Amino acid sequence: MQAETTPSQNINFEVLSHPYAQKDLKYLLKSVEKLPVTIWENSLDASRHIARSIALAIRQKQQDGLPLVLGLATGSSPIKVYEELVRLHKNEGLSFRNVITFNLDEYYPMSPDSRQSYVYFMHEYLFDHIDIPADQIHIPDGTIEMDKWELYCDEYEKLIDSYGGLDIQLLGIGRTGHIGFNEPGSWENSLTRLVKLDAITRRDAAEDFNGIENVPYRAITMGIGSIMKAKKIFLMAWGQHKADILKEAVEGPITPNVPSSYLQKHKRTKVFVDLSAAEKLSRIRTPWKVGICNWTDNLICKAVIWLSERVEKPILKLTDEDYSENGLSDLIIEYASSYDINIKVFNRIQHTITGWPGGKPGEDDRHRPERARPEQKRIIVFSPHPDDDVISMGGTLLRLVEQGHDVHVVYQTSGNIAVHDHDALKFIEFSKESIASFDRSSLELYGVFDSAEMFLKSKTSGEVDRPSVRRIKGLIRRSEARAGARFCGVKDSHIHFLDLPFYETGTSKKKNLGNKDVELVTKLIEKIKPHQIYAAGDLADPHGTHRVCLDAVFASMHKLKRKRWVKDCWVWLYRGAWNEWPIHEIDMAVPLSPIELEKKRKAIFMHQSQKDHPPFPGADVREFWQRAEDRNRMTAALYRKLGLAEYEAMEAFSKWRGL
Numbered sequence: 001m002q003a004e005t006t007p008s009q010n011i012n013f014e015v016l017s018h019p020y021a022q023k024d025l026k027y028l029l030k031s032v033e034k035l036p037v038t039i040w041e042n043s044l045d046a047s048r049h050i051a052r053s054i055a056l057a058i059r060q061k062q063q064d065g066l067p068l069v070l071g072l073a074t075g076s077s078p079i080k081v082y083e084e085l086v087r088l089h090k091n092e093g094l095s096f097r098n099v100i101t102f103n104l105d106e107y108y109p110m111s112p113d114s115r116q117s118y119v120y121f122m123h124e125y126l127f128d129h130i131d132i133p134a135d136q137i138h139i140p141d142g143t144i145e146m147d148k149w150e151l152y153c154d155e156y157e158k159l160i161d162s163y164g165g166l167d168i169q170l171l172g173i174g175r176t177g178h179i180g181f182n183e184p185g186s187w188e189n190s191l192t193r194l195v196k197l198d199a200i201t202r203r204d205a206a207e208d209f210n211g212i213e214n215v216p217y218r219a220i221t222m223g224i225g226s227i228m229k230a231k232k233i234f235l236m237a238w239g240q241h242k243a244d245i246l247k248e249a250v251e252g253p254i255t256p257n258v259p260s261s262y263l264q265k266h267k268r269t270k271v272f273v274d275l276s277a278a279e280k281l282s283r284i285r286t287p288w289k290v291g292i293c294n295w296t297d298n299l300i301c302k303a304v305i306w307l308s309e310r311v312e313k314p315i316l317k318l319t320d321e322d323y324s325e326n327g328l329s330d331l332i333i334e335y336a337s338s339y340d341i342n343i344k345v346f347n348r349i350q351h352t353i354t355g356w357p358g359g360k361p362g363e364d365d366r367h368r369p370e371r372a373r374p375e376q377k378r379i380i381v382f383s384p385h386p387d388d389d390v391i392s393m394g395g396t397l398l399r400l401v402e403q404g405h406d407v408h409v410v411y412q413t414s415g416n417i418a419v420h421d422h423d424a425l426k427f428i429e430f431s432k433e434s435i436a437s438f439d440r441s442s443l444e445l446y447g448v449f450d451s452a453e454m455f456l457k458s459k460t461s462g463e464v465d466r467p468s469v470r471r472i473k474g475l476i477r478r479s480e481a482r483a484g485a486r487f488c489g490v491k492d493s494h495i496h497f498l499d500l501p502f503y504e505t506g507t508s509k510k511k512n513l514g515n516k517d518v519e520l521v522t523k524l525i526e527k528i529k530p531h532q533i534y535a536a537g538d539l540a541d542p543h544g545t546h547r548v549c550l551d552a553v554f555a556s557m558h559k560l561k562r563k564r565w566v567k568d569c570w571v572w573l574y575r576g577a578w579n580e581w582p583i584h585e586i587d588m589a590v591p592l593s594p595i596e597l598e599k600k601r602k603a604i605f606m607h608q609s610q611k612d613h614p615p616f617p618g619a620d621v622r623e624f625w626q627r628a629e630d631r632n633r634m635t636a637a638l639y640r641k642l643g644l645a646e647y648e649a650m651e652a653f654s655k656w657r658g659l
Contacts, residue, residue: 043238047080077172096132103139104180105221110142140220153192169230177258181221190223207508233269243280302584304345314643369588377531384549386481394600395592401489413503414474464506483606522556537573571656587655591647
């Protein structure tokens, strides 16, 4: 199947600097993509497009007096699609009375009343808000008796067939490449059945279940064969953590090791991805291997770095032959010699390195990433969770304080769901004994702790913490955040906690960014009037909190953009525990000495509730301090391999140019 050769109409090439996004299409996409992929600037616009496509199909069936049979998915990927469908129902009169739905899967065993059940999920995000008749909703039954599952699954399959099969099947893609719960090893003609869940899939679900020990080992799922019978398939992938597996599914061979690769055989599959999920696709990562490029400065830098790593030579040692033999002869033709290109790129990368992240006073700053003036800057470091500041840029934070800048650290969310119950109990017991020993008059406060203790000791799997318990867990994170920031030299008066409302659900599923969230961020920025803002640009965060917190900062800056002082405010984006900026996207690299790296580690250690076994570590089993150090050392090693100076470690930042 040929890859889609037209770019998304929703990409602004001048802003994004991606050659594929030009409307006149500067290069021809060859047949490296075996599925038709449309890349969108963000998942929200893509989700709305998918929802409108479904709505159009529903209305066309209504005109013909026919039902639309819709296959539905769960997880984070389709949430925005469902929200748009609900909006279309409430605001534009879209009726679902002719829609018959079949969900892909359900955990087993699973009560439909459980918050982790897909019955609960579907009603929360879609069914309770539209006019679909209850008898037209079908979700696999997680309570079926073990000795009856084969008969039940066979009947589920036949019921889909009795309606003429699925008109549209909505799919997400798991990090193992699974679609539905068809894990690696699933066979092509498999039908609805009971399956064992992969360890990675269970780990990814751990946050929803308050720990991996509570995640079921089995699930009921439609099979690959069931999915392939659908007339149309929409596959969605959002975020950097889906980039690797998306490339395998779209560009790799068809293999049971990547179940989603079977979709290459389906003639009416469409793949919708955002820029973050698309970053490993050949047309984004190495477009010169796909077709003719428009050689911007950014793309030249990207290509030269790729070539240097590929041939294992420093940039200044690359030859004309290296370029020609690795598909980059166009660059030699356009720029006359490898020598000129090498110098150009080497100087660009060298100028990103600075030991003065706030600018070096009294120095020529034409080739430095930051301005020399004002010498002492007002700075805000935004931290989505109460530990992202020290994990992601602890060394730079230490430097900024030591170099005399007025540094404020702002913790955007409480981080309360990432505290183990046993840590909360330890804190509660200490507080109760302290009250009993020193202040017997505080009976009301003692009662709060006593009630919280009884709740935690009787808490069932998956039960949501009551508000008082969430407050206690938030206080634990606050005390750790203060300790970490204070260790870096930040004044107590410059440590701020916003507790943004979108986060306060008590579960891993968060609310959308709201006006109150933006208002809180805007008010603080306007009060401080910073010359620098540091914010988390880590879109690989699998839980989505970083994305929302970043959107809050961007929305605030847009609200404030007419203020005179905003012209002198630069926004630097760091990445967190999951990923790092590629070298060609780094605008400032701050070297760390062994002593500074050790100080950073100690700052991270202040976050005791996140140490040893953090509640939601994602797929990476290393502790956060280990991830941070390995990432910082790897960045320094990459600079060294390119021929730059050798450092112990580096923290990297990309400058936001959104205003």
